Amino acid sequence: MSSLHRNRPLSPHLQVYKVQITSLLSILHRSTGIVLFGGAFGVAGWFIAPALGSQAYEFCQQALLHPVGLICLAGLSFSFFYHLCNGIRHLAWDAGYGYEMPAVRLTGWIVIISALSLTLLTWILGLGSVE
Amino acid sequence: MKFFDVLCRVRSAKASVKHWVFQRITAIALLPLGVWFILFCIPLISAPHEETLLRLSSPLFAICAILFVSVLFYHGALGMQAVFEDYIPQESLRSIFVRGTKYISTAVAVLAVLCILKVVVGHAPGL
Numbered sequence: 001m002s003s004l005h006r007n008r009p010l011s012p013h014l015q016v017y018k019v020q021i022t023s024l025l026s027i028l029h030r031s032t033g034i035v036l037f038g039g040a041f042g043v044a045g046w047f048i049a050p051a052l053g054s055q056a057y058e059f060c061q062q063a064l065l066h067p068v069g070l071i072c073l074a075g076l077s078f079s080f081f082y083h084l085c086n087g088i089r090h091l092a093w094d095a096g097y098g099y100e101m102p103a104v105r106l107t108g109w110i111v112i113i114s115a116l117s118l119t120l121l122t123w124i125l126g127l128g129s130v131e
Numbered sequence: 132m133k134f135f136d137v138l139c140r141v142r143s144a145k146a147s148v149k150h151w152v153f154q155r156i157t158a159i160a161l162l163p164l165g166v167w168f169i170l171f172c173i174p175l176i177s178a179p180h181e182e183t184l185l186r187l188s189s190p191l192f193a194i195c196a197i198l199f200v201s202v203l204f205y206h207g208a209l210g211m212q213a214v215f216e217d218y219i220p221q222e223s224l225r226s227i228f229v230r231g232t233k234y235i236s237t238a239v240a241v242l243a244v245l246c247i248l249k250v251v252v253g254h255a256p257g258l
Contacts, residue, residue, distance in 0.1 A: 033207075033214075040236075041239060043200065044204075044242070047196055047200060047243045047247055048242060048246040050183050050250055051247070051250050051253075057180045057183065058180065061176070065177065080165065080169075084162065084165055090158075094155060122173065
């Protein structure tokens with residue numbers, strides 16, 4: 001009985017599949033969505049802090065501009081732009097466009113490049129305004 | 132809009148159809164609101180308190196901020212519901228997570244909206 005159990009073939013695990021742009025982007029859409037849900041609480045906090053007074057506001061500001069805060073902002077900004085761009089791709093699919101495999105791959109690459117460029121652009125312009 | 136008509140005729144899956152449609156409506160609304168947030172809120176990250184209060188108290192800015200926070204949490208709660216429904220097989224536990232997410236999202240969004248309104252009222256001329 002126990003040897004039978006041991007020799008049983010396992011169902012295919014995630015790691016036996018070749019990484020494909022289709023599945024990778026789908027997983028990224030969901031994980032960035034989860035990350036952004038956490039970020040939403042940061043956004044709420046950022047709108048709540050000014051009303052609480054200058055002490056709360058300055059604490060919030062110091063936390064954001066702290067290296068740890070900036071690393072979080074970097075992750076959140078990429079997640080935001082990726083989820084936004086891939087969200088547009090999803091809306092196009094919902095409307096019935098872009099289902100052919102070459103189109104799926106092409107729009108996938110467009111999403112990756114757009115998300116990275118928009119993140120970079122935001123940081124270049126953002127750091128420029130901080131001085 | 133043909134696919135919306137087809138969907139709305141699927142009577143046996145009313146709640147799912149509502150979830151699907153609202154997830155799309157909030158997604159579309161978040162496109163301009165998200166771009167607004169990046170363009171008009173990110174530059175305020177290093178601004179002094181007074182400047183942020185002044186910007187927040189302008190009616191158009193406040194309306195955008197209120198819409199952004201509300202739609203953001205609505206869309207987020209719908210998305211998290213889909214995640215919990217996929218990964219939590221036990222119905223009771225899943226229900227706790229889905230409901231909990233909705234209550235917390237609503238509470239935090241309402242708090243944020245109230246705080247924005249407080250700033251608007253506090254900075255209104257003659258008050």
